[in-house]
Amino acid sequence: MFLIPNHPFSYLSSLFLIFYLHFSLSFYLPDSNPLLSFNNQVREVHLYTENHRRGMYLQMTADGRVTGSDAQTPYSVLQLKSVKPGHVVIKGLSSSLFLCVDSGGHLRGQSQYSESDCAFKELLLADGYTRFLSSHYGFPVSLASKHSPDRLSVPFTRFLPIRNTLTEESVSEQPTNTERTFNMDSGDLLGMGLNSLVSPQFSVNK
Numbered sequence: 001m002f003l004i005p006n007h008p009f010s011y012l013s014s015l016f017l018i019f020y021l022h023f024s025l026s027f028y029l030p031d032s033n034p035l036l037s038f039n040n041q042v043r044e045v046h047l048y049t050e051n052h053r054r055g056m057y058l059q060m061t062a063d064g065r066v067t068g069s070d071a072q073t074p075y076s077v078l079q080l081k082s083v084k085p086g087h088v089v090i091k092g093l094s095s096s097l098f099l100c101v102d103s104g105g106h107l108r109g110q111s112q113y114s115e116s117d118c119a120f121k122e123l124l125l126a127d128g129y130t131r132f133l134s135s136h137y138g139f140p141v142s143l144a145s146k147h148s149p150d151r152l153s154v155p156f157t158r159f160l161p162i163r164n165t166l167t168e169e170s171v172s173e174q175p176t177n178t179e180r181t182f183n184m185d186s187g188d189l190l191g192m193g194l195n196s197l198v199s200p201q202f203s204v205n206k
Contacts, residue, residue: 043080044093046072046162049143051155058143058159060092060099066107068143068156077164080122087135088122089113105139106146129158 047058049068056068059076069076077093090099097109100117110118120132120141132141144156 041081043161044164045078045080046076046164047078047159048162049156049159056143058141060095060097060109062095062097064095064097064109066099066109066143072162072164072166074166077166080161083119086121087119088132089119090132090141099141101134101137101139101141103137105134105137105142107141125158129160131158 049056049058056070057072057076058066058078059069059073060066060078061075074094075092078099079091079093080088081091082088091097092099092109095109097111098113098118099107099120100110100114101107102117116136117134119135121135123131123133125131133139134141140157141159142157
């Protein structure tokens with residue numbers, strides 16, 4: 001049994017220590033919430049995906065639409081932050097929106113973070129690509145059309161994180177009307193009239 005010495009100073013010191021520990025623990029805030037200190041340990045990347053004919057970058061515009069672009073744009077600059085081992089939150093740098101998925105597997109950007117809709121399991125594949133699966137629903141992040149039979153499998157569900165090389169000035173600018181984006185529900189998703197992109201898989205910085 002632990003006995004406090006019969007001395008006023010020792011007794012007061014013990015009371016102060018107990019009070020201090022209780023006070024400090026009551027104000028402890030874990031960093032598991034992505035809304036807290038989002039600037040710490042953040043990877044700033046573009047997410048590139050492709051099939052055998054087409055390559056594009058995932059982008060999230062200010063109105064919450066998630067589309068594919070044939071070139072890097074300010075809206076394709078994404079911030080990835082780990083919320084727990086193997087799970088990340090994805091946020092658009094220019095849109096300031098979180099990438100989220102609903103119970104039907106449809107992607108959208110939203111300003112309010114929801115753990116069930118906006119957290120993804122990050123799976124690193126052997127070829128260097130990454131898949132992102134909804135932590136809650138299990139749906140993969142995919143840029144395939146919602147009518148496509150490949151929507152929940154490859155292609156367009158594997159992404160290559162590419163280091164952001166856009167300058168701060170270009171990121172702050174709004175995309176011009178000449179930039180081409182892909183409508184996921186279009187009959188010409190592959191953009192056969194456009195020049196194909198070369199996969200950056202072998203040129204990405206390790």
